[in-house]
Amino acid sequence: MSETIRDLQPKAIWENFYKLTQVPRPSNHEEKAREFMMNWAKENQIDATIDEVGNIIMRKPATPGMENRKGIILQGHLDMVPQKNEDKVHDFTKDPIDAYVDGEWVRAKGTTLGADNGMGVSAGMAVLTATDIPHGPIEVLITATEETGMDGANGLKPGVLKGDILLNLDSETEGELYVGCAGGLDSTIEFDYKEAAVPADSKAFKLSLKGLKGGHSGMDINLGRGNSNKLLFRFLKANAKALDLRMAAVNGGSLRNAIPRESFALVTVPSENAGQLQAKVAEASAIYKAELIEKDPDVKLLVEEAELPARVMDADLQERLIDAIMGCPNGTVRMIDSMPGTVETSNNLAIVKTTEDKIVINTLMRSSVETAKDYLADSLQAVFELAKADRIIFDGAYPGWKPNPHSAILKLMQEIYQKMYHKAPEIMAVHAGLECGILGAKYPNWDMISFGPTICHPHSPDEKVNIASVGKFWDYLKEVLKEVPVK
Structure with missing residues (x-):
């Protein structure tokens, strides 16, 4: 063809x-x-x-x-x-x-x-x-x-x-x-992975946030599309404590300059909470679909049983990570007053992933106003400093x-x-x-x-x-x- x-x-x-x-x-x-x-x-x-x-x-x-x-x-x-x-x-x-x-x-x-x-x-x-x-x-x-x-x-x-x-x-x-x-600035934030033993009598599940359109993190940032990292961590924030959910790994997004379309997490819950987890996933999936019906109608949150991991994330680290992702600026921050419809400043929460020894978060900030870009970087830094991230690095700046x-x-x-x-x-x-x-x-x-x-x-x-x-x-x-x- x-x-x-x-x-x-x-x-x-x-x-x-x-x-x-x-x-x-x-x-x-x-x-x-x-x-x-x-x-x-x-x-x-x-x-x-x-x-x-x-x-x-x-x-x-x-x-x-x-x-x-x-x-x-x-x-x-x-x-x-x-x-x-x-x-x-x-x-x-x-x-x-x-x-x-x-x-x-x-x-x-x-x-x-x-x-x-x-x-x-x-x-x-x-x-x-x-x-x-x-x-x-x-x-x-x-x-x-x-x-x-x-x-x-x-x-x-x-x-x-x-x-x-x-x-x-x-x-x-x-x-x-x-x-x-616009000019741009990359951020790389790292948390050292502190592990804990898998709680006894647990079941493991893979959470999958899928079906989003994604797109260019500059040209499409103001279209109101979902960010898979934000949506996945929104679910974790709402349900982790109630379900005694523990994260083992996360893998969301793949490129700084692409709005993330898919995010995945490997989690455990006590066996008696497995049914409740599945019900909460179905409930969240319906909420996301209703909220994004005009912009991302194919969004879905799925859950499937998985093999138990060898470890889970330290409980304090998990809480700090979830709060940091929830608080991280994302999407359009300000429009250009003199050019209707044109974004001035934005951030794309592009990647959240675990490796063997750390959790890595990558974002891409853009602005046509240098001082606004600096302010956005300061805001992002404040969020991750409050979450006690181990490293916050800004680089790749271009005018x-x-x-x-x-x-x-x-x-x-x-x-x-x-x-x-x-x-x-x-x-x-x-x-x-x-x-x-x-x-x-x-x-x-x-x-x-x-x-x-x-x-x-x-x-x-x-x-x-x-x-x-x-x-x-x-x-x-x-x-x-x-x-x-x-x-």
Whole structure:
């Protein structure tokens, strides 16, 4: 079924995207994709290099008569978010993405699609091989490991790229031009695992919170979807003491930048409380479904009997952990007053998991206001200090991208869009970590815009890209390249 993607229009983009779906490229495992890109460049006689942090830089000279135009950098990232449904057998480091056409959309079977940011990379490739687009000097920057730390953008050296205008191709709504983005900050909190003996005459059960949509922790954070970690620990808070429930292990969420869809806990209760546990699970599942019926109607909390664990968590540690997760800020914290509908500050309680000797919690904070981000970090730190966490670490900070209302490329792209589609594009700031903030700090002379086709539900197995929007995005990009002003 994947073959039909290659027949979609514009063929210049879809052919490249199909090839990318066949090459594994999850974050931190981009070696095969990098090799593919370099071989592709060689086959097409394109000047290409790899820098010391794994960024790919390709260059194409101006077409005749366009040598005096400002240089354009087309920028996307090579990696994709590896998320799959629990019942899907898929190894993102080895297996191709099983993508298919579904009416007006392209999606993948049970996994993320990789349109984020495979569409941007495919468009850059299409420009590099095009013979019918007038353009000035072109550089294509394909950054490494954007999704888990923006490693490529952070490691890019100043002075390597010579262009004047950055077109970031990593936005996800056609008809919107992005002129700003949020900065981010990671937190890692650890509790040392203090164990206790499994109480006598206990039964073990696996609790499973499933069925949520999840999504991008920036773009989708204000949609009101459930957070599986919050919901699972809500149940534990409400019932642990009454049922004499003891936790042995927890495993919720998998990526900082994805809203967690599934969380699991291994627990024990006294044998005489087993029936009551099952009744409480059914009751909580019904409550969650009723509360989230409009946003996450498939949510469910399940319980099944399991083998007794070798240990359970110390009772004091369990209580402190449950209270900390319950109190941890999550979701939208504040909206931008001057841009209705746009999130200013948020936190994603992304991962809660036990290892052999500790419990690890990972969150991702975002804000377009640095002081607000700092305040959120202080709030989070206060919660976990009260819970006597053993380690609270903040790292991975990256700057936001401040909008430039006097941008020349913004004015030009507004005029072109109006002329092509007889309506004005929306001017937006995005609550996500576009690389523009980092790249702009290294190249302060750049005029920057971010845009792209319509991609829904990135960072989740529901990810899909609208076929018609890809055509509009491509036509618009070509026209912008033709109209780039003289240097």
